[in-house]
Amino acid sequence: MKSYTILSLLSLFVILQNCLFPLGNKAIKTTSPAANYANYCAGCHGTYLEDFADRDWQYGDSRDEVFAAIKYGNDDDGMPAYDTTFTDKEIYELTDYILNNATRIATSQSHETPALSDVIRSRDLAFRLDTVVSGLDIPWGLEFLPNGDMLITERSGILYRWSGINLQKINGLPMVKNKGQGGLLDVKLHPNYSENGYLYLSFSKPNPVNSKEATTAVIRAKLEANQLVNITEIFEAQPYVTTSHHYGSRIEFDNSGYLYLSVGDRGRRDDYPQMLNNQCGKIHRLHDDGSIPSDNPFVNHSTAMPSIWSYGHRNPQGLAKHPRTGDIWEHEHGPRGGDEINKIRKARNYGWPIISYGINYSGTRFTKITEKEGMEQPELQWTPSIAPCGMDFVNHERYDAWNGDILAGSLRFEYVNRCIMEGDKIVGEEKLLEGIGRVRAIEMSPDGYMYIAVEASGAVYRIVPEG
Ligand code: HEC
Missing domain, CATH: 1.10.760 (Cytochrome Bc1 Complex; Chain D, domain 2)
Structure with missing residues (x-):
């Protein structure tokens, strides 16, 4: 009994x-x-x-x-x-x-990378993977110069130019704190680069008065031969903290020329993302010189940081502009479960850590709820966490059935996640290139090829459709 x-x-x-x-x-x-x-x-x-x-x-x-x-x-x-x-x-x-x-x-x-020379037949597309560059340490950001050269940030603090023949080091970079998840992070050209020559770099900046602390910062500079010149720091997230993770750090521009920057919660879940008096756990919107647009949502709020565009984010390492709607899309790491893709909208609260589909790493819970009024639901959430890093929209007809879809990298499961889009909605997913290694960056080049940067092999690949 x-x-x-x-x-x-x-x-x-x-x-x-x-x-x-x-x-x-x-x-x-x-x-x-x-x-x-x-x-x-x-x-x-x-x-x-x-x-x-x-x-x-x-x-x-x-x-x-x-x-x-x-x-x-x-x-x-x-x-x-x-x-x-x-x-x-x-x-x-x-x-x-x-x-x-x-x-x-x-x-x-440890698995072998897929046979790179073979034709890979995915659900809707057959393609090959070209190895464009190899032998890098941890490539983090990719960008393309108007002449076709590729810029690659290496987290250790090096910016490379790939000329198509060799890798050239760019001189004059800022000092970065290469520890934990920190280092030299994203690179982005100004939308009018061919006229003004501005490029932007995000990085983990050590506190000049206390090297134990760091923050996410952005510089704007010009490239003269292989030297950075006219360097101006245009953003420095407040406050500096001693943690070495959750820097966020992707840079993207919208169709009106505003610069968006993602900054992670710096591992201070309960202090920063829901409070507007600091710049961690936020997406920021800036003019191209770092000044604050007068129509930012919190400019008239007495205690809020005026750069804030949206808040309640954990660690966003993906930011991309939708090629047709012009909206800024973001993805962010959840804790254990609850990684998200979001459409970023003015003044919105994305809920971290009040609502989440994830739990603590220890297995305990920090919230009981996944939804709340006044907080945004993700377009898609991943449980278990794939650890998303890097994303871009496919925007070229050579990719046919993929055109308009999102490709996002997975650090954890080492593949590329295709989010199948119908218009503005994610309607399905497909795993591509399983076993490729920890995917850090995904970028579409101006001539319409998808590039992916992978940590373990230290390589940048190009996805080339077959037939
Ligand atoms: C949220 C991510 C995360 C989880 C989950 C996690 N760790 Fe760690 N662990 C880290 C980080 C970050 C470090 C610091 C060193 C580094 O950067 O690799 C670390 C360090 C360590 C170290 C010390 C390594 C050294 O160099 O001295 C050990 C041992 C370790 N972890 C074991 C574990 C074990 C066992 C578990 C599961 C019970 C676990 N970790 C879960 C992120 C994690």
Whole structure:
């Protein structure tokens, strides 16, 4: 009798759990360290433990040091603490699992990039992948000069020009804080570049008076041969913080020449994104010289930062202009689940962290709700998180069935996500190039080719339709 009561209580609990986590976003703790690793850690450190293979350990490589890193985490680096999720015994098991297996699993199981020379037949298009550049470290942003040369930012702090024959380093770059997710980030030309020669770079800027802190900043400059000249800093997000993640950092222009910049919440979920008195967790709208447009939504608000165009964002690493409507589209990383694609509109609140389809990395929840009046619903959300980075609209008839669709990169699952569009709505999805590696940047060139930059291979590829 007693066991029946327990059983029915248990099943009630399971039913309740399913109601609370309707999206399969469940935190499943098991007795197997491999399964715990897959559920709790792989999202950031890689399915095949690749982040720990041959690692240069930051917090020490002894068993106790690795244990401590997992148990207590590191707020500034973006490593969650697992002291309330796991027992010490479970944390030691995870520690041993990582220390004893990382190099072996990473080297034996890491997948090979797809056979690049072959014709790839996706659902609606056959194409080849041209390797345009290889041997980069972590390419982050791509842009095209009017003569066809390609500019590539490398997160370590280098800006390259690819001339079609060789890679040339650009001199005169600002100092960047190359730590965690920071470094040299996006690059974008002014829409009238051929007349005014302005280009823009976003980066993690160390605080000149306290090098422990950094923020997202943007410079405008001109390119003279391979030298940056006339450098002006046009934006610096307030405040500087000690964390080294969630810089956001994509730059995009709209059809009226306004510059949009995404800035992440800098890992301060509960302090910044819902407050208008700071510039983190926001999309900003600026004139091309960094000055504030007089019709920005919060210019007359006494405590708000006037650059803010929309707020309630987590870490937006994708920004692209819809080629037909001219709207600015954005995607952002959720925590564990709840990555989003949004259409960015003036003064709107996108809800982070009040509403979210995600949960904490530890498996606990920070909100019960996914919708609220006055807060925007995403056009699409990804649970589990794909960790989206880089996006652009396909805008050339050579891509035929893809024309008008969004291509977005996945850092986590290492593929390109095609969002199939009907007009202004996402109506389907397709996984392309599975196994290509962590996709960082996606950009359509002025001559109408889609380019993708991938971390692991340090390469930039061009998607060339066949036939
Ligand atoms: C939200 C992403 C995220 C998740 C989830 C996460 N980590 Fe981390 N972890 C980090 C970051 C960021 C660092 C700092 C070092 C770095 O940048 O790689 C780190 C550091 C570590 C370190 C120390 C590495 C060193 O160099 O000393 C260990 C060990 C570690 N994590 C284990 C784990 C384990 C085990 C889990 C799952 C229980 C986990 N992490 C979950 C992001 C994450």
